[in-house]
Amino acid sequence: MSDARQRELEYHEKLYSGFAQSHFARPAVRALRAHMVRRILAVTGAGHASRVLSLGCGIGDTELLLAPHVAQVTGIDLSGAAVRQARADAAALGISNARFEQGTAVEGNFDVAIAIFFLHHLPDAELAALPHRLRQQLTPSGVFYSLDPSRRRLAGAVGRLLIPKLMKRYQTQDERELDSEPTAALFREAGWETRVAMYDFGSSPLAGLFPAWGAGYRLARQLDNWILRMPALARRGSNFEVIARAVHPLPRS
Numbered sequence: 498m499s500d501a502r503q504r505e506l507e508y509h510e511k512l513y514s515g516f517a518q519s520h521f522a523r524p525a526v527r528a529l530r531a532h533m534v535r536r537i538l539a540v541t542g543a544g545h546a547s548r549v550l551s552l553g554c555g556i557g558d559t560e561l562l563l564a565p566h567v568a569q570v571t572g573i574d575l576s577g578a579a580v581r582q583a584r585a586d587a588a589a590l591g592i593s594n595a596r597f598e599q600g601t602a603v604e605g606n607f608d609v610a611i612a613i614f615f616l617h618h619l620p621d622a623e624l625a626a627l628p629h630r631l632r633q634q635l636t637p638s639g640v641f642y643s644l645d646p647s648r649r650r651l652a653g654a655v656g657r658l659l660i661p662k663l664m665k666r667y668q669t670q671d672e673r674e675l676d677s678e679p680t681a682a683l684f685r686e687a688g689w690e691t692r693v694a695m696y697d698f699g700s701s702p703l704a705g706l707f708p709a710w711g712a713g714y715r716l717a718r719q720l721d722n723w724i725l726r727m728p729a730l731a732r733r734g735s736n737f738e739v740i741a742r743a744v745h746p747l748p749r750s
Contacts, residue, residue: 557583
């Protein structure tokens with residue numbers, strides 16, 4: 498295991514041993530996750546026959562909300578603490594079509610792959626290899642969806658200026674923000690038909706800072722929907738999506 502991956506594992510083992518469970522259960526964070534699920538279903542076309550792979554699933558809070566809408570969800574995560582919590586929550590909720598595995602890869606064939614706040618944790622070499630690896634696991638018409646923090650985000654710049662210690666609490670030593678177009682280009686080069694979109698402007702950061710304020714998140718989400726229609730402001734949005742469809746033949750090796 499590389500030093501960077503070991504640091505990531507140590508951070509997330511600690512995160513998923515108490516703080517994440519209580520934080521992710523708060524109203525604003527739950528509302529954010531529910532919005533993510535609706536967005537995933539809308540842009541990927543996932544439905545009741547779809548098999549979904551989730552990379553970096555954490556404690557499965559998004560995956561367990563997604564499970565009732567699809568045939569099966571398989572989540573993988575490096576953290577054993579996260580996987581144990583996800584399995585326990587699935588059992589407590591009586592959700593039988595969600596399974597969670599510890600590691601960096603899992604066998605199987607899937608219709609959709611999702612990566613929620615995951616790509617920005619990968620070293621450059623692993624990020625570049627991921628689009629090629631996913632082509633082997635998705636069906637010929639499979640869809641990939643990711644959500645990651647933008648390097649251009651205004652909220653990040655303001656946060657680092659005003660609340661640097663709190664910002665560091667939510668970040669690992671090795672993660673970084675990403676540029677949307679270079680990230681999308683990695684998928685295009687691997688034969689995916691790819692587009693990018695800005696997911697939000699201020700609603701997700703608000704949910705992280707004020708997790709109990711569900712009404713505040715919903716208001717911020719409505720404002721985001723308006724702000725993101727203005728290209729100049731949208732470019733400074735917080736998190737961007739990559740939506741990639743495996744429509745081209747696999748490149749020859």
